[in-house]
Amino acid sequence: GENVEQHPSTLSVQEGDSAVIKCTYSDSASNYFPWYKQELGKRPQLIIDIRSNVGEKKDQRIAVTLNKTAKHFSLHITETQPEDSAVYFCAASTGTASKLTFGTGTRLQVTL
């Protein structure tokens, strides 16, 4: 089955700096790669996703890149703000309404 590895497990950045979280996946059939943000005590919420026919996608301060050849994808957050502090999970799946396999999460702390 699919295996998703995520690094780093914790990340501390100063407000205004950029943050990058990286994930690798094992199943070459995976074609959907979402990122979820989970604030303390809250449910995970989808913040951005990318499909395998696209190499990069941006939404305001966040972007995701995908390298299918290397089987890795990354989340980039620019101009970080304190409200970006949360746990971020990457995930991968092989098709519509298929189960997602999640990475182990990255705890991002944005300091003033």
Add this chain to the structure above:
Amino acid sequence: GAGVSQSPSNKVTEKGKDVELRCDPISGHTALYWYRQSLGQGLEFLIYFQGNSAPDKSGLPSDRFSAERTGGSVSTLTIQRTQQEDSAVYLCASSLVQNYGYTFGSGTRLTVV
């Protein structure tokens, strides 16, 4: 409904008792998923329902765990003879067949004492 609804939000049970956790997905969502999240950990897949197809039970950790989905809507996750290691937040999510993304419920925090 407007979102995925889970009940109860919190459940404390004695070791050895059975518990039932309920998930009410977004109306029209044909796919429903159960995940487990232990304190400070990632999301562990448990089971997945898609329409009338046989569920994918590959993530259930033991035969004490079972789930059903009635009428293609509400789902119940049952844990028999609960153990302390079952303590976790149980998250339900649903999605449209045409839409890759999940919407998660708020979860049920299960504590086995």
